[in-house]
Amino acid sequence: xxxxxxxxxxxxxxxxxxxxxxLPDCPIFIAxxxxxxxxxxxxxxxxxxxxxxxxxxxxVMSQTCDLVKGREKVQEILLCPLFQxxxxxxGELSRADGWEDARKGxxxxxxxxxxxxxxxxxxxxxxxxxxRVFSLPLSFSRNFAxxxxxxxxxxxxxxxxxxxxxxxxxxxxxxxxxxxxFK
Amino acid sequence: MISTTWGTSFPTSRxxxxxxxxxxxxxxxxxxxxxxVPEKIEVGVRSQGxxxxxxxxxxxxxxxxxxxxxxxxxxxxxxITHDLRESQALTxxxxxxxxxxxxxxxxxxxxxxxxxxAVDWDMVAIPKERKQSTLKVTLRFMGxxxxxxxxxPWT
Numbered sequence: 356x357x358x359x360x361x362x363x364x365x366x367x368x369x370x371x372x373x374x375x376x377x378l379p380d381c382p383i384f385i386a387x388x389x390x391x392x393x394x395x396x397x398x399x400x401x402x403x404x405x406x407x408x409x410x411x412x413x414x415v416m417s418q419t420c421d422l423v424k425g426r427e428k429v430q431e432i433l434l435c436p437l438f439q440x441x442x443x444x445x446g447e448l449s450r451a452d453g454w455e456d457a458r459k460g461x462x463x464x465x466x467x468x469x470x471x472x473x474x475x476x477x478x479x480x481x482x483x484x485x486x487r488v489f490s491l492p493l494s495f496s497r498n499f500a501x502x503x504x505x506x507x508x509x510x511x512x513x514x515x516x517x518x519x520x521x522x523x524x525x526x527x528x529x530x531x532x533x534x535x536x537f538k
Numbered sequence: 539m540i541s542t543t544w545g546t547s548f549p550t551s552r553x554x555x556x557x558x559x560x561x562x563x564x565x566x567x568x569x570x571x572x573x574x575v576p577e578k579i580e581v582g583v584r585s586q587g588x589x590x591x592x593x594x595x596x597x598x599x600x601x602x603x604x605x606x607x608x609x610x611x612x613x614x615x616x617x618i619t620h621d622l623r624e625s626q627a628l629t630x631x632x633x634x635x636x637x638x639x640x641x642x643x644x645x646x647x648x649x650x651x652x653x654x655x656a657v658d659w660d661m662v663a664i665p666k667e668r669k670q671s672t673l674k675v676t677l678r679f680m681g682x683x684x685x686x687x688x689x690x691p692w693t
Contacts, residue, residue: 383683395673403674409683438685446688464688486686 363469366476367508370497373419374518375509377437378500380410383489411436414468414483414509415496416521422493431490435521437468437481448482457482463527466520468509476507483517485524 367376385407413434421428440454447453447462457465464486471478491499500506509517 380682384677403676405676405678407680408677409680411683436683436685442685443688448685448688484685 361512362510363513364471364473364476364507365510366473366505367500368505370501371424372415372417372422372432372493372496372500373508374415374417374422375511375514376415376500377412377507377509378415378434378496378503379412379506381413381434381491381496381499383409383411383413383434383491385409411489412481413437413489414517416488416518418518427493430493432493432496434489434491434496435483435485436487436489437483439479439481441479454480454482460520463520463524466517468513468517471507473507475505478507483521485521 367373387405387407390404411434413436415422416433416435417429422432438448440448440451443449448457448465454467456462458467464484466483466485468481468483470480
């Protein structure tokens, strides 16, 4: 699914990050849920705290204009994880019909992006999971991107479409009394 | 001059002329320390429906309350030699607030009462000092992350 006029992806290199950049196997540091908040105030009383380091394929959600080198508006970059169908063992996205529903936009928490057919970076369709939002220091993310040598970048307007769905996930409103279904 | 152990900024929105004491008082408080990551606590006094006297009282109470949150409050003798406005009697609440300051800081003299009367502002913004400390972290490497279970992806 790679139209020559409106390609979904291009290859990116270096430490210039844009919205839509896909960082494979990116380290994500997660604090423990049972972190003692009171003990944090008295850090000396803590021998050490264990953080979990996971690896996720992530996509940059921060706006490109906020990441311009030398004119950064943010210090941390927002990232969401990417998964392919084989990552789901159960549930809607373990099945083809679930991916079709997601493709049609019926799952607010998910956004599907197309398969990548760029020569050295073939990939199956993936889903962006908005339920998990990570942040990493921008400088760290730049360094990591540099180490990747090459990475895939989601291009406009597809990344704008992703960004729009991301915003929609956080601004959705559940109505207390909904309109009954039309029959 | 009243100085506190954390920086304080008092932006005034009023354009009216202020006394030389007021200028000195305000400028002496603008000292946000770069080591701090300030958390602003803004106190706005809404004057709608209140008399001028009630607004003034609320401003003084807000000032006393904010100062009571400081680690220490020092009142230097030099400020009481400035030309103060005619002071008003403090309410029992304001006196209680000042008692809090004295009990916690132990450095406030009774002349603070007169200083509070001389201050007239619409908003007070006080950064809260954040203590810096070092946390030791060990990393547990979990491998490739998995998606969350999706019991209800329609939401």
